[in-house]
Amino acid sequence: MGLVLTTLTGNYAVSYAVKLSRVKVVSAYPITPQTTIVEKIAQLIEDGEMDAEMIRVESEHSALAAAYGAASAGVRAFTATSSHGLLYMHEMLWWVAGSRIPLVMAVATRTIGPPWNIWTDHSDLMDQRDTGWLIAMAENNQEVLDETIKMFKITEDPRVYLPGIVGLDAFILTHTSEPVDIPTQEVVDQFLPDRRQPYVFKAGDPLIMGNIPKDLELNMRMREDIDKAMERAKKVIDEVDFEWGKLTGRRYGGLTECYRCEDAKHFIIGMGAWVGDMREAVDKLRSKYGVKVGLIKIRYVRPFPREDLIKWLSNASSAVVFDRSFSPGSGGHLFLETVAHASVAGVRTPIKNCLAGIAGVDVTYEDIVDVVLKSISEVEEVGTFKEFIEWYYRGGR
């Protein structure tokens, strides 16, 4: 198969993925840096290239509400947002997941104000961890496109039946052009079956969703079932990744990808666009400094890749988790979850948290090299870390 690559921004990669997934209803409210996703979709619809309806709502709360209505009524639906928009629709995220209605949303990850700031961090995305949505985070524009198409299949799998987010870093991906392979409609049609969902609202069929529970334990079991669906989703994500790989030659590795991990003693853990810088950091650390460093790229925050992390970290000498979001008074989101799961699994590896790139501060592969070198030397000297959570600023504090 001769591969023809197209230059696409991350946002346009989402737009084309949505078109190829034969989405029927798109509903959205503009917010930087998400806006060009739905601008493109609006254009594709108006030009007759995409057979769908667009609902141009008056707020993000309504954006997800309208997409949810369409999805509940039986069609594939999509929305996209970012930052404050995502926070404004937060209530609806719970509602969609609790209703078990498959739906896909792209989130252009962006800092939360004040002050107003349009650059990337992961605070908005990570604020949705408890809602019951699957949450994926892409490293590059090809992965953005692939994961968006795959997310429809994953969310509509009867073992899952949950909504899903595909995250892409503000500007670093959303507005940066990269060569992307856009699969043909035939390939996507072969991959993605007709929409499946647990129930559909129809006139004349007295189905009720969401009235007050008689039995609170039933309500608790409904919440628990979301947790179980997340566990089942791990296998589905793997299967779908394998299947997409067979069709396109692109496999990403399920919930995580491990880069140069086979002989690694020290690990870098991170997610999103700066994983690209982390790859370079690993190469540099190995080639220039001779340290055996591997990279665990988190592809899915939900379900959390507990097993993968435990597997890689159990025999490691140290690890640094890079977080672009944190909980004030506690620590970085990925770090907290990594150490919690590692700890209960009996992993004794010293794990450090580097809080960097918050509020869009630029972080280069050299910064990552610096942080990792320092942490390795500390562990080698002392056997552990003096400070487990470190705020990183270039040139020191």
Place this chain on the structure above:
Amino acid sequence: MVLTIKDLPKDKYVMPGNAACPGCPENLGLKFVGMALGEKAILTIPAGCTSVIQGLLPGSGLKFPIINVPFASSDAVAAGVSVAKKLIGEDAVVIAWAGDGGTADIGFATLSGAAERNDNIIHICVDNEAYMNTGIQRSSQTPLGAWTTTTWKGKKERKKDLPMIMLMHKIPYVATASVAYPLDFIEKLRKAASIKGFKYIHLHAPCPVGWRFDPMKTVSVAKLAVETGMWILFEAINGKVVISPPSKPYVDKTKRKPIKEYLSIQGRFRNITEEILKDLERQVDENWETLLKFT
């Protein structure tokens, strides 16, 4: 053609033993929606009394397909359902059934957005003039002078004129209705369902619990609201207001009953002053004057 009770379907959409309070006007309203559009209706319902009236999951006391939704989302969800049904080619009438809070206050931006987009849905505001489900707190639809649990000495502001605001959205259909006039309401529902685009019906719904009157008097209180001219029944197709038959006599001010008759049977107005009474009377005249300009 005049609609009579004999013309109405016998199918029941509101089951006995549901969780409504005695004398509940929303229960009446839902029955009429069933009679008007039952087999075609899909309802989105935000938080409010009807969240409770439905009864307990996994059962239900209502025979409609119902999507319960967060407070400020009913019209947006309904818009999504409506578009999906159009694409699928299914015949459905999508109704956002919301209280005065879910319509005029927390739900207002969503309502206004859907109206401006002319989404193909019917919004019914079932107006019991306060946040009854949370325990009788004032809303923008509570009239001047009324006692609520957040206005112990009477509300200091007047009722926001929502039907007029909706009229100004230039949508194809706006109507008011009352639970005391089921045939008028049913005719309006059917007319609304036959029109494409956004339809708004504001249903006056006296609440015995919140307004402090005997639960057997729901219909009489609703009737008095119309007979005193405090609630005006009208419909407007493409902005042209027509006063509905039950309200027609009261175009003539002299035919209206004194509003005191309406206020005095409600405990919530027990402590109003002469001054507020005068103000309320003035508001009735004003509302008529404004509305008649659009006939």
